[in-house]
Amino acid sequence: MKEQEEQKRMEYLKGIVHSLPEGPGIYQYRNQEGSIIYVGKAKNLKRRVSSYFNKYQQSAKTRMLVSKIQDIRYIVVNTEEDALLLENNLIKKYKPRYNVLLKDDKTYPSLCVTNEYFPRIIKTRKRTNKNCTYFGPYSQPQYMYTAMNLIKKLYPLRTCNLALTPENIEKGKFKECLEYHIGNCKAPCTGKQSHEDYIKNIEEIKEILKGNTQVVSNILKDEMFRLSEELKFEDAQFMKDRYDLLENYRSKSEVVNSDIHNVDVFSIEMSEKSAYINYLHIVKGSINQAFTFEYKIRMNETKEELLQLGIVEMRERYKSTSKEIIVPFELDMEMDGMNFTIPQRGEKKHLLDLSIMNVKQYKLDRLKQADKLNPEQKKVRILTEIKEQLHMDKMPAHIECFDNSNIQGSDPVAACVVFKMGKPSKKDYRKYNIKTVVGPDDYASMKEVVFRRYHRLMEEQQPLPDLIITDGGKGQMEVVREVIENQLHLNILIAGLAKDNHHRTNELLYGFPPQIIGIKQDTPLFHLLVNIQDEVHRFAITFHREKRSKRQIASVLDKIEGIGEKRKNALLKVFKSVTRIKKANEEEVAKVVGPAVAKKVLESLNNPLI
Structure with a gap:
C-alpha cells in the first residue's frame, strides 16, 4: 500500500513539474499538512524544480526534502531580481524548515533618533517604533560607540526622559x-535652546550617521568663516574646534579615496554548518555601515547561492541604493541597473580585502565561542579538517604515532602513543624494546615495532587506527607503508610530520609518493599535531632513560660479591637509587641484606673507582 501511495505521490509531483513554465519565478514545496517547507528561486522554474527529482544529483539532504514534498506551488515574475526579492520575503515570512536560517540579530545594538519634539539619540536592541529613525544594527559595537562619542563632543543634546512638549x-x-551646568546640554527644557537650533543639530547628526560627514564638515566650515567675518572670534574658535574634531574623525574613518562613493562590498566564509557574510557600505571613501551575519546551512547550499541571499537581505535591510556591488567571485545574478565588480588591484581590492578580513575574524570569534560552550565540538572540527586535508573517507577518530629512541645504538627502544577523538588515550600507550636490530638503525627499528604492534592487534582482533603518523619524513613513511601494505595487507592511511631548518614542525606529509600540506602555526590543527609529536617524544625518551638508568644501576650492584637479583631488588625497593644506598649507614643497609653483606655493599659503593 505504501509503495502505491509513494508512486502516486511522485506521479502527481512530476505532473506539476512537467507543466511548469520556463521563466523566472519562485517555487514552494509543501508537506502533508500544507505547510511551506522550502522556498527557492529560479531563472528557469521548470529546469530548476526538475533537478530535485533527478536521483543522480540528489544529496542525502535533498532526498530527505523530496520525501516530504506533497505539493508544489509557484509564482511567476518578470525578472530574476524580482524572484530574489520575493524569495527573501517569503523565507522571512514563513521560515521554512529546509531553507537557510538567518541567525537572529536582536542582540546587536542600533542607534535610534526618537520621534519627539526634542529628539534623543539612544542605544537600542529593539526596533519597535516605526516613527523613529534607526541606524545599524552594529555587529561590531565599537563603531557605534565611536560615533556616539563624536556626536556627544560635537552636539550638546539632552539625555533626560522628560516630556519636553511646547506646552x-x-x-x-x-x-x-x-x-546643563557642566556644558553637556543647552537646556531646551527651559527654552535656553530653541527648537529650530536643536532640530538643526539633529539633522546634522543624521548625516554623520549616514556617513555623509563631508556635508556636515562643509556646514561647520562655512559657519566658522561667517562668524569670523562678523568678528565673533570666540564663537568662530568654538566652531573651528568642532570642525577639527570632525575632520580628525573623517581622516581616521576614510579607508579609500573619497571619490569611491555609495558602494556595497560583500564577502563570505564557510564552515561545516554555517556561512558568514560581511557587508560594508562605503560613502565618500568611508565605511558607513559594517555588519557581519550568519546563515545556518540546511540544504548544502553553495557559496554563490548563499552570497546572493545575503546581498538581497542586506540591501533590503539597509535600504541601499548603491549601483555598484564589490564581490569576491562571479555570481550568476542579475539586478536591474546594478554593476557587479570583482577587483584585482587598487582601492576597490583594498575594500574587498578589508571585508574578507572582517568576515574571517567574525568566523574565528564565533568558532571560539562555540568551542568554549562545547569543547568536544572543537575536537570534531579539527579531526574533520585532517580528514579533508588528507582526503580520508572518515574522520580520524583513532590516531597512533611512533618514535624511536637510542644513544648511538645503545638501549634502543620505541614508543607508540594513541589519540582518540583528539585526546591522548594513555591506557593504550605501548613501550617496545628493540629485539632484532643491532646498531643505530631507525628505519629497521620502526619496521620491527610497527609489525609487532599491528600483527598483535590483528591476532587479538583489536580496533585498528584510522591514521598512523610517523615522527619523520618520507623514509619513515615508506618503511611503515611496507609493513602495513606489503606484509600485513592492511589499508590504513599513513602521514608524516616534517620539520624545517630550525627543527620546527611545519609540514604534514601524506600519500605515496608523499604530498606536502603546509601547516599554519597557531591554528588548532597545528597544536594537535605538535601535541601528538611532543607526546610520543616524551614517552619514548622517558622509557629510554628508565631503561638506561636500570642498566647502569644493575651493572654497579651486580659487581658486588654476595649481591644477587633478590638482594639487588630489595635494596632498590627500599632506597630507590644507588646514591641513596651510598648515603645510608651500615645499620640501615643491614636491615635489608644483613650485617656482613651490608659492610661489603657500602665498601664497594664508596670505593672511589666505582
Missing part, C-alpha cells in the same frame, strides 16, 4: 539639571 516648556515645569 510643558511654556508652563515652566522644568529646571536646568547638572548636564
Whole structure:
C-alpha cells in the first residue's frame, strides 16, 4: 500500500513539474499538512524544480526534502531580481524548515533618533517604533560607540526622559539639571535652546550617521568663516574646534579615496554548518555601515547561492541604493541597473580585502565561542579538517604515532602513543624494546615495532587506527607503508610530520609518493599535531632513560660479591637509587641484606673507582 501511495505521490509531483513554465519565478514545496517547507528561486522554474527529482544529483539532504514534498506551488515574475526579492520575503515570512536560517540579530545594538519634539539619540536592541529613525544594527559595537562619542563632543543634546512638549516648556515645569551646568546640554527644557537650533543639530547628526560627514564638515566650515567675518572670534574658535574634531574623525574613518562613493562590498566564509557574510557600505571613501551575519546551512547550499541571499537581505535591510556591488567571485545574478565588480588591484581590492578580513575574524570569534560552550565540538572540527586535508573517507577518530629512541645504538627502544577523538588515550600507550636490530638503525627499528604492534592487534582482533603518523619524513613513511601494505595487507592511511631548518614542525606529509600540506602555526590543527609529536617524544625518551638508568644501576650492584637479583631488588625497593644506598649507614643497609653483606655493599659503593 505504501509503495502505491509513494508512486502516486511522485506521479502527481512530476505532473506539476512537467507543466511548469520556463521563466523566472519562485517555487514552494509543501508537506502533508500544507505547510511551506522550502522556498527557492529560479531563472528557469521548470529546469530548476526538475533537478530535485533527478536521483543522480540528489544529496542525502535533498532526498530527505523530496520525501516530504506533497505539493508544489509557484509564482511567476518578470525578472530574476524580482524572484530574489520575493524569495527573501517569503523565507522571512514563513521560515521554512529546509531553507537557510538567518541567525537572529536582536542582540546587536542600533542607534535610534526618537520621534519627539526634542529628539534623543539612544542605544537600542529593539526596533519597535516605526516613527523613529534607526541606524545599524552594529555587529561590531565599537563603531557605534565611536560615533556616539563624536556626536556627544560635537552636539550638546539632552539625555533626560522628560516630556519636553511646547506646552510643558511654556508652563515652566522644568529646571536646568547638572548636564546643563557642566556644558553637556543647552537646556531646551527651559527654552535656553530653541527648537529650530536643536532640530538643526539633529539633522546634522543624521548625516554623520549616514556617513555623509563631508556635508556636515562643509556646514561647520562655512559657519566658522561667517562668524569670523562678523568678528565673533570666540564663537568662530568654538566652531573651528568642532570642525577639527570632525575632520580628525573623517581622516581616521576614510579607508579609500573619497571619490569611491555609495558602494556595497560583500564577502563570505564557510564552515561545516554555517556561512558568514560581511557587508560594508562605503560613502565618500568611508565605511558607513559594517555588519557581519550568519546563515545556518540546511540544504548544502553553495557559496554563490548563499552570497546572493545575503546581498538581497542586506540591501533590503539597509535600504541601499548603491549601483555598484564589490564581490569576491562571479555570481550568476542579475539586478536591474546594478554593476557587479570583482577587483584585482587598487582601492576597490583594498575594500574587498578589508571585508574578507572582517568576515574571517567574525568566523574565528564565533568558532571560539562555540568551542568554549562545547569543547568536544572543537575536537570534531579539527579531526574533520585532517580528514579533508588528507582526503580520508572518515574522520580520524583513532590516531597512533611512533618514535624511536637510542644513544648511538645503545638501549634502543620505541614508543607508540594513541589519540582518540583528539585526546591522548594513555591506557593504550605501548613501550617496545628493540629485539632484532643491532646498531643505530631507525628505519629497521620502526619496521620491527610497527609489525609487532599491528600483527598483535590483528591476532587479538583489536580496533585498528584510522591514521598512523610517523615522527619523520618520507623514509619513515615508506618503511611503515611496507609493513602495513606489503606484509600485513592492511589499508590504513599513513602521514608524516616534517620539520624545517630550525627543527620546527611545519609540514604534514601524506600519500605515496608523499604530498606536502603546509601547516599554519597557531591554528588548532597545528597544536594537535605538535601535541601528538611532543607526546610520543616524551614517552619514548622517558622509557629510554628508565631503561638506561636500570642498566647502569644493575651493572654497579651486580659487581658486588654476595649481591644477587633478590638482594639487588630489595635494596632498590627500599632506597630507590644507588646514591641513596651510598648515603645510608651500615645499620640501615643491614636491615635489608644483613650485617656482613651490608659492610661489603657500602665498601664497594664508596670505593672511589666505582
